[in-house]
Amino acid sequence: MDAVDRYRFGPPDDTPILPWFGGAYTHGFVALHPFFTVDGLDPTICEYGTLILSRAALPNGLGLLEWGDDEEAKRRVGKDVDPEEVDRAAKRNGLRIGWQTICRQAGFADHCELDQALRTSIDGLRDDLADAAKSDRLASYCSLHRIFPPNEGRFEPLMQASLASLFRRTGHDRVIVGDEFGDNERLVDAGLLEQGDLWDAMAELPQYGVKRLIAPDRSLLAWVHWDSFYTLILGKAETFQELEIAGLFEGFWCSDETETYWLTQPCIPLAE
Structure with missing residues (x-):
């Protein structure tokens, strides 16, 4: 996979996440689906x-x-x-x-x-x-306790507004939205993603579901793995400066060893 693709897709399941990106992204935040x-x-x-x-x-x-x-x-x-x-x-x-x-x-x-x-x-x-x-x-x-558990492999409805806000906070008024396999990508106004409608119901977005959000300058990627209960948010150090991402999402920062199935690895404390 070439360097351009590494700005758009996540790594294979058994591969450490951050090293796989080869410097395209240096920091990753695992945002747990609530x-x-x-x-x-x-x-x-x-x-x-x-x-x-x-x-x-x-x-x-x-x-x-x-x-x-x-x-x-x-x-x-x-x-x-x-x-x-x-x-x-x-x-x-x-x-x-x-x-x-x-x-x-x-x-x-x-x-x-x-x-x-x-x-x-x-x-x-x-x-x-x-x-x-x-x-x-x-x-x-x-x-x-009448609690709904999260779903896997999608941008959860409760997180959609915060994800749109994340791109706004990093200075992006437009966002590339893509499906799981990259067959359908569209550049849309961030305001569209901030609306109250469900993303999967929007005709302006990919027909088979939104699985990736990409900043046009490739400084930020939000991606969901099909079988995981979290959204992976990737960028470089300067992207996350003063972002206070832990205020938007519950989760933890990837180490250089973190893989998709991190449940089998030493547990990284949640960010505060």
């Missing part, structure tokens, strides 16, 4: 979160797409609120709950353990890394 509540909204009546399908469980004689449609229909039974309604309500009225708070109240040692529980819940870990007991404990806690 848990949240919405006043008057009970997660038990909402169709929300990732639908998990194991190919080994595919019924004989049923196509994969047909099976997926059937499972989606089953999941909708008894649900009064669809995922888009939840996202709209979250962006408009959601109350963020940080990972540190969940760890303290639900009995997780740190955000690495909590990440393990979240990734287990979506079958996103190898068997030797998954922990079903932690995943079940987290699910029970969230259900008891």
